Amino acid sequence: MAHPETSASSSAHAPHVMPLSTYFLVFAALMVGTAATVGAAYVDLGWANNAVALAIAIAKATLVVLYFMHVKENTRLIPAVIFSGLFMLLILFVNLLADYGTRGWLGVEGR
Amino acid sequence: MPNIPNSPLFPEQGSDIARSVDHLMLFALGGLVVFSTLIAVLVLVFMVKYRRKHEGEIGEDVYETNPKSQILELVWSVIPLGLLLILFGWGTKVFFDQNRPPTGAAQYWVTGRQWMWKIQHPNGRREINELHVPLGQAVQLRMISEDVIHDFFVPAFRIHVDVLPSRYTTYWFKATKTGEFHLFCGQYCGTEHSKMVGKIVVMEPRAYEAWLAGEPAGGAQAAAASGEQLFVAKACNTCHRPDSSARAPILNGLFGTQVTLQDGTRVTADENYVRESILNPAAKIVQGYQPVMPTFKGQVTEEELIQLVNYVKTLKAADGAAEARK
């Protein structure tokens, strides 16, 4: 009820439909991404191998989220929800590695 | 600052650290008393003074009418924050003192298991659930658990350190008072957790020497000497030889140096490194060597590991050749 319901409701009943071509383009891009990530794994990029793999995965995920999952057409609240989840995940990772990554920094053996 | 002798609110102070923890605690306690009294007095005064006089009465919204309200809120956010940061800084300083052992501390070893403490002195003498130490000598305990997580806790020294089954952790203190002090297991470890207790006996240095000397003959074999026998018994010496034909890294003079690993990272060869390299040789492969060493996991006890680590510590680069020919 947070939204004025009467005037907008008639148009809201017919959802916006993405053209079929969008879906097939996204699918093609995802397949290319898969091929690219396999290919990149066989090239020695040093430390960048991980970064490239992760970057491709994030790009693929973004496509799925925006188009297949219709976030592009949702209210801005949905991205906020997603980012709050990812933010907490980041906190989990960063604070966890803040422990293991800093062992021995302050001169106490093993800690 | 004064000692707090025989106060019913504070445990005995067995070390200088204990005194500094008590001072920190008194500071925090002062803050607690001031703030909680302030709140309690204000609440009680308002309760009485603004007690409802008649049914239709309502309160006065002072927040909206008074432009200073928000400044007031900022004040009571910022002042506590300042005090908290002081407490944080002081507490961190004390924590460093609690955990960073001074150089030259005597090295003791502690093995925890359900539900007892096994302790080994620098000269190899062993005790169970008791630790005798000399007064005024900095003592460093290197601790490992054979099963679950335990915790070494001596209230008189005001510090806990968990005893892990996966790596050595350290505990240090310098006793400033003779007598007997409680030793507790501070981390719940199973059925007889509350029986995993013992005592720290702080003695005059001369009494400690006498106590060390007064033990049954043959019992005291320095950990390093036992480690040397074990080193041969486990056939470590067939590969870890101090000559250039060795298939394994030369251990002489290794301890305390920086080791370069296969992937180029460098680690310090400390007690945890040596222990891990015996249990999981392949976890950290030294550059230029193949991962051919078998694991000794399950084949050596934690106490034997302590002996081996102690032996490796004694291997000096200079007399390495002599050691190997034995």
Next chain:
Amino acid sequence: MSSESHGPSDLAHHFDSYEQQKESATLGMWTFLVTEILFFGGLFAAYSLYRSLYPEAFRAASHSLDIRLGAFNTAVLIGSSLTMALAVRGGQTGKPKTTFAMLLGTLLLGSTFLAVKAVEYADKFTHHHVPGPSFHFEGPDAPHAQLFFSLYFGMTGLHALHMVIGAAILAFMLRPALRGAWTPRNHNFLEGFGLYWHFVDLVWIFLFPLLYLIGRHH
């Protein structure tokens, strides 16, 4: 009390409009998916930690996985995401037959994925790569390779469990799909399930490089 004026029973009594009902469903589903992110997140955190501690063991263990099966499964799952998206589109545009066909396609692709996964698991059992007393690994750092396989089974197992649940729900959706249960006005369930299925796909998009593609150039 606008519900009475709308008449049809697919607007729940406590909502005022279809829009409100749809937005609630979407927000609810996304909130649920955020909990799923954190649910998998615990395993991802353990994975990152152990991989950073034991990179060599993880690389050796990863090499024992079949990259072709992994890549094939990735393609299959992306394909099923496409059919799922088209099924939802069928609901949006009021084409029950499209929805039915696409849901069936999603179910078949999902089952293919699970079948391939079963082959891979069986292979792990025959090679004693399943963590436990009978674990055996011909590599330099077997204990930490075992940790990799713990995480491999934990992560892909949890993912497969989500697939199995999804496939079961899909099977129950086929009949209503044909009946035209989902209309342009209210296809919230179909849309919500689609979000779930895409999420499962997303997890795999990350699992594939993390588990199969470690240091393949060596």
Next chain:
Amino acid sequence: MTSSPNPVPAEFPRTHYLNAAYGLKSWLWTRDHKRIALLYLVSVSVFFALGGLMAVLIRMELATPEGDFFQPDVYNRLFTMHGVLMIFFFLIPGIPAVLGNFLIPLMIGAKDLAFPRINLLSWYLYTIGGAFTLWALLHGGVDTGWTFYTPLSTNYVNTAVLTVGVGIFIAGFSSILTGLNFIVTIHRMRAPGLTWFRLPLFVWGHYATSIIQILGTPVVAIAILMVAAERVLHIGFFDPKLGGDPVLFQHLFWFYSHPAVYIMILPAMGVISELVAAFSRKPIFGYKFVAFASIGIAVLGFLVWGHHMFVAGQSIYAGVVFSVLSMLVAVPSAVKVFNWTATLYKGSISWDTPMLYALGFIGLFTIGGLTGVMLATLGIDAHVHDTYFIIAHFHYIMVGGAIMGYLGGLHYWWPKITGRMYPVFWSKLSALVIFIGFNVTFFPQFILGYLGMPRRYHSYPPEFQVLNVMSSAGATILGIGYLMPLVYFVWSMRYGPRATANPWGATGLEWQTTSPPPVENFAYPPVVTAPPYTYEAQPAAGKGAARVV
């Protein structure tokens, strides 16, 4: 504060949600959030009683230094089950699932939560999870401590770890679904005109709580699954013998279990904000500060878990980081206490029972919070970690804070929930007895802890006995205090005098409908035109001063 055509409600409605339908089925299959709240009320009370009984047995054992009353393994099961039942089955669902469930739709002018069936499902999940735990209890219980630290829980005990783990896992999903329902409801179901800054602080508190439930609970769920896999299938994650690190479990566990403390206290803070405003008849001092403090606590609460691990082998550096972050989370809590106190200034304060509970909360929470600051201080925590000091601290927060808030809220909304009043004298006496009993029980434990008495000890050195006897005596008083509301609440359901729609003269949409409310909550959809806690002066006579148009 509503300008809708809602008439001033009839004093005593003839039909309402309680008598709209009869029979067991009308309760067990209900989708009405109010009835589900009552289902929760009954079930959490059962677990509270069980957990309380265990507390009494624990205090009985600790009255003497020797372990003479129970065998150690029985004692260990007692404190473990006390923790599990109280935390996962009473404190975490307590205020949100009972009061939140009942009140959030009423407070925002909705007919129900966004997902009524999921709401019912969440009660069933809770009940199934509870059944698992009780089943485990009957089959010997579990003795790992509620923290389930590995490798003790995976390799070294042979009690019902798995059954209890499954119970907690299922109850966790109940908690997630409740949080999800609240978030969607608060976003999507608010009455026209009810903007975010017109929401009661109770709703803000529950919104913040829901964020934690959504984002934290799944991590502990996966950690429990990993423990189960390690215990049953020997798939190593944490066991050092299998290459793992037991400290990782502690990280994953506390990532949820520290914020879980805020799941318990934030709703209580919301209740206190309502009580302080209602019984001072004025707006909360600095409404926005208090609202944002709730969100601030929820977010900062995720950044501080490592303060449970200062001595656990965590890096010293990480300890420093977690310590300073823990200091920061104290600020919004302090802001709330100061703002409640400032609200009393120039209020029109009545000494009704709920207000007495609220004042008890403020006092006990202040002490609990300030001792929490001591525990966040590295140098002090290294000494009092895992001693009775921490036991005393978190009981001041959870019992002195969360349960005082829960009981205060129950006393405040009881007339709305049941349509009946309770005896004034006995209820005020109960508030007093609980306050005294609580302090006698737990204050000595601060001293015990600083003296070095470790927690989870079945027997202890004799010099600690005096303080332990004091604590056990206090527990008796506290137990009597908790029995009193149980008796008079049950009595009032049948014999209590009828309550009017708005017995306290408070604002808030929930007071604008009948007591008890009708099934669909309001006769007409309300429209909100003013901020919360807008009191207007009225001539001396009359029931209350809330503006009811």
